[in-house]
Amino acid sequence: MGVLKKANVLIINLFVGILIFAVSILDKGVEPFRFIHYFIIGFSSIPIYISGRKVEIAWATKHYDALIVNIEKKIFKTLLSIFLLRKIKSAIVGEILGFSYFSFFLQFLILGLPFYFFGEPNLLPECFFTVFVSLTAGILLSTFFPVYGPRFFLCEEIKKNGVFLEKNTPITPGYFFTRISQKIIMNFGQKGGAMPSLHSATNIIFSMFLFRFSFEIAIIWLFITLLLGIGAIYHQYHYLSDIIAGYLWGIIFFVISPFLYEILLF
Numbered sequence: 001m002g003v004l005k006k007a008n009v010l011i012i013n014l015f016v017g018i019l020i021f022a023v024s025i026l027d028k029g030v031e032p033f034r035f036i037h038y039f040i041i042g043f044s045s046i047p048i049y050i051s052g053r054k055v056e057i058a059w060a061t062k063h064y065d066a067l068i069v070n071i072e073k074k075i076f077k078t079l080l081s082i083f084l085l086r087k088i089k090s091a092i093v094g095e096i097l098g099f100s101y102f103s104f105f106l107q108f109l110i111l112g113l114p115f116y117f118f119g120e121p122n123l124l125p126e127c128f129f130t131v132f133v134s135l136t137a138g139i140l141l142s143t144f145f146p147v148y149g150p151r152f153f154l155c156e157e158i159k160k161n162g163v164f165l166e167k168n169t170p171i172t173p174g175y176f177f178t179r180i181s182q183k184i185i186m187n188f189g190q191k192g193g194a195m196p197s198l199h200s201a202t203n204i205i206f207s208m209f210l211f212r213f214s215f216e217i218a219i220i221w222l223f224i225t226l227l228l229g230i231g232a233i234y235h236q237y238h239y240l241s242d243i244i245a246g247y248l249w250g251i252i253f254f255v256i257s258p259f260l261y262e263i264l265l266f
Contacts, residue, residue: 063146063192065153068241076240081150084234085161091173097231098178103224104199105184107206127209129261131202134253138198146192150236151185158236170236178235185237197238200246201253203228208254 072079088094150158151168163170167186172178203225210218229243238246 063148063153064195065148065239068147068195068239069153072240079150079154080240081233081236081238082154082157082161084230085158085163085170085172085236088234089173091175094172094174094234095176095178097227097234098174098181099231100224100227101199101231101235101237102177102181103228104203107203107221123209123212126258126261127206130205130209130253130257133257133260134201134205134250135198137253138196138201138249139193142193142195145195147195147239147242148191149194149238149242150233152191154236163236172235174235181235194238194242195245196249197229197232197242197246198249199232200225200229200238200243201250204247204250205254208251 069079088097151165151170155165155168158165158170163172165171166182169182169186171182203221207218207222207225210221225247229238229247232238232243233240
């Protein structure tokens with residue numbers, strides 16, 4: 001697909017994303033559309049995600065992996081992704097880390113339903129709105145600061161440690177959730193979106209909102225979120241700096257999004 005066609009696809013996808021988001025704003029959360037309203041906000045980020053990735057593929061002329069790798073080596077004297085790959089050989093540990101990474105996909109259902117039925121009236125829409133804003137801003141950032149991630153940039157180093165790669169995805173030890181995550185990355189993951197880790201950002205946002213709902217569940221989910229970061233590094237999806245940036249990204253948008261939420265939605 002040429003650059004012009006990619007630009008057309010970008011415009012169409014971006015228009016769809018803005019249109020869906022506009023509809024979610026116009027209904028103002030009035031019953032009986034309130035539940036639909038929540039999920040429209042959440043899934044509006046999908047076409048914008050696709051658009052942002054197409055911009056990266058069409059126009060990104062460089063990536064910043066070498067810069068990140070050099071900085072991490074200077075600070076930590078090693079790369080944590082390769083260090084974990086050498087130290088962790090257990091499929092059970094790999095599966096625990098694989099499940100923690102997959103928790104990103106589960107939380108919208110597992111945590112969304114309790115928010116809706118038992119939480120404060122505005123808890124779920126605020127949470128989804130925060131996720132939407134952080135994802136959209138993160139995609140824009142990665143468009144101008146593309147980072148491929150270890151699975152692309154360190155593929156030769158990964159192979160030297162005895163790990164086979166399929167479609168630029170390391171087949172690290174694990175079972176069910178590890179394999180599902182790897183299939184998702186193989187088929188939908190693209191170059192350029194590693195910094196910041198939006199999986200980490202989204203999980204930390206859910207963790208922060210959970211403190212308004214249940215302290216005990218929030219602590220459990222925060223622990224899973226920390227494991228998600230380790231899992232993303234171990235399975236070679238992200239560098240340590242991507243994960244740290246993702247946690248900070250989520251916290252920043254958790255703080256600022258309520259002001260945007262009040263202005264735009266209510």
